[in-house]
Amino acid sequence: MSNLKFIIPIFLGTAALLVGARQISWETNHPPIGSCTGDCYKEYKIEDAKRLESERLLLATASPADLGGKIYTACAACHGANGQGGVGPALKGQAQDAIVSMLTQYKNKETRGAQSMLMWGQAAALSNSDMTNLGAYIETL
Numbered sequence: 071m072s073n074l075k076f077i078i079p080i081f082l083g084t085a086a087l088l089v090g091a092r093q094i095s096w097e098t099n100h101p102p103i104g105s106c107t108g109d110c111y112k113e114y115k116i117e118d119a120k121r122l123e124s125e126r127l128l129l130a131t132a133s134p135a136d137l138g139g140k141i142y143t144a145c146a147a148c149h150g151a152n153g154q155g156g157v158g159p160a161l162k163g164q165a166q167d168a169i170v171s172m173l174t175q176y177k178n179k180e181t182r183g184a185q186s187m188l189m190w191g192q193a194a195a196l197s198n199s200d201m202t203n204l205g206a207y208i209e210t211l
């Protein structure tokens with residue numbers, strides 16, 4: 071049985087490698103989530119909870135301007151990536167409270183300029199903190 075001397079280390083070595091590889095990325099070592107059931111699904115839930123927790127931490131430490139920057143991607147098409155204006159007027163250089171007040175007017179379907187209707191839909195879904203964050207971001211442009 072001297073073969074065991076070789077087989078056991080090889081077996082253990084392979085097992086260690088497999089365990090190591092699993093740690094690299096859950097996704098690369100599991101079937102697509104659609105065919106992931108039983109233990110695979112349990113592991114997925116644990117990984118998913120970890121992922122959500124780290125996203126939550128990231129958001130909790132993000133500055134208002136960071137958060138506003140994420141929303142601003144929806145505004146950039148009309149107001150320009152740097153707030154320089156385009157279809158809509160330039161926002162660059164405007165103060166946070168001015169931005170919040172204008173967005174609040176649009177949210178309440180007030181007419182400011184001839185194209186205010188275009189902004190009503192944009193502002194409708196913005197919360198107060200979205201507006202404050204957008205204002206903080208626009209001040210950085």
Ligand code: HEC
Nearest residue numbers: 144145148157158159172182183184185186188189192204
């Ligand atoms: C479909 C194009 C479009 C998109 C997308 C858009 N806007 Fe506008 N925006 C306009 C237009 C056009 C006006 C001018 C409206 C008017 O005549 O009152 C305007 C006006 C504004 C104003 C008033 C500026 C001023 O100086 O009077 C602010 C503030 C503003 N938009 C912010 C935003 C923000 C923040 C977003 C993203 C959540 C956004 N807009 C998305 C087209 C757009």
